[in-house]
Amino acid sequence: MKHLVSPSLLASDFLNLGREVKMINSSVADWIHLDIMDGVFVPNISFGFPVLEHVREVAQKPLDVHLMITDPDRYITRFCESGAGILTVQYEACTHLQRTVTEIRNHGAKAGVAVNPHTPVILLKNILPYVDMVLIMTVNPGFGGQAFISESYGKIRELRAIIDSGGHNVMIQADGGIDTTNAAQLVEAGVDVLVAGSSIFSSENPLLTIRNLKEFA
Ligand code: DX5
Ligand code: ZN
Numbered sequence: 001m002k003h004l005v006s007p008s009l010l011a012s013d014f015l016n017l018g019r020e021v022k023m024i025n026s027s028v029a030d031w032i033h034l035d036i037m038d039g040v041f042v043p044n045i046s047f048g049f050p051v052l053e054h055v056r057e058v059a060q061k062p063l064d065v066h067l068m069i070t071d072p073d074r075y076i077t078r079f080c081e082s083g084a085g086i087l088t089v090q091y092e093a094c095t096h097l098q099r100t101v102t103e104i105r106n107h108g109a110k111a112g113v114a115v116n117p118h119t120p121v122i123l124l125k126n127i128l129p130y131v132d133m134v135l136i137m138t139v140n141p142g143f144g145g146q147a148f149i150s151e152s153y154g155k156i157r158e159l160r161a162i163i164d165s166g167g168h169n170v171m172i173q174a175d176g177g178i179d180t181t182n183a184a185q186l187v188e189a190g191v192d193v194l195v196a197g198s199s200i201f202s203s204e205n206p207l208l209t210i211r212n213l214k215e216f217a
Contacts, residue, residue: 004030004193005214006064006173007206009055010046011144011197017051020201021058027210031064031086033175033195036079038069041093042142049082056083064195066114066175068141069093073100080107088112088135088173091119101130112173116140117149121159128168133193134159139176144197148177153189160190180212 007029012020024032034052039045056063062085069075072089073096079087087109094100097113104111113127114135124134136156139146156172163170171192178186179199186194194213203209 001192003187003191003214004171005210006031006033006193006195007200007210008033008035008144008175008195008197010035011201013201017055018058021055023206024210025058025060027207028214029061029210031062031193032059033064033066033197036065036067036069037142041070041090042068044142049078052079052082052084059083062086064088064193066112066135066195067093068114073103076100076103077107080104080109084109086110086112086133088114088133090141091115091123097127098130101127105130105132114141114175117152121155121162124159125162125166128163128166128170131170133171133173134163135173135175135195136191137176138174138178141176145202146177148179148182153185156186156189156191178213180209180216183213184216 007024035046037044037046063083064086065084066088070093087104091113101111110132112133113131116137138148138152173193174186174191175195178196200206200209
């Protein structure tokens with residue numbers, strides 16, 4: 001499958017959020033990535049349900065919601081009802097991960113599990129039958145604009161091999177420090193979904209940057 005691009009609104013102009021979402025609507029992007037941070041799991045607070053619900057009113061692409069919150073089970077129903085098409089929880093924040101991702105699927109959303117840079121992908125082996133996507137964090141979560149961790153390439157290759165050898169139908173998403181200089185190498189390593197924030201919204205022409213992330217040779 002051709003890889004997908006999911007622009008992260010965290011780096012967008014919050015004073016003009018509607019305009020930013022419409023820009024994504026008119027682009028070749030596939031999804032819209034929303035980063036939910038609770039100030040506990042990560043040292044930053046972003047936005048929550050009211051913003052998500054307003055974005056949903058304008059968005060014409062699936063909402064790819066990345067929860068960087070502790071004990072996400074408390075909010076699975078609410079996020080699904082607020083419009084999440086893909087809902088991703090952090091491996092490190094879930095005590096009963098199989099229960100959590102099953103609940104996400106039971107609400108009709110795709111279930112994702114994210115791993116921090118220090119978490120080995122082999123730990124995901126037994127959850128793969130229950131998820132639609134694994135998110136490899138290529139920075140430590142919490143902030144946009146950080147430098148890409150290059151050890152991620154090896155991790156992605158390793159996960160790709162585990163997924164393929166098990167015959168699982170699971171996408172790999174990469175998130176953090178992604179731009180037009182590393183996108184092709186990430187896809188070559190096995191990534192299906194590229195998330196990018198700063199590289200899109202800080203560029204002179206976000207529509208063109210999205211196109212370049214989507215359509216490199
Ligand atoms: C980081 C978030 C990312 C962030 C990526 O914790 O999960 O989605 O928005 O931003 P960039 O692309 O600027 O690294
Ligand atoms: Zn994210």
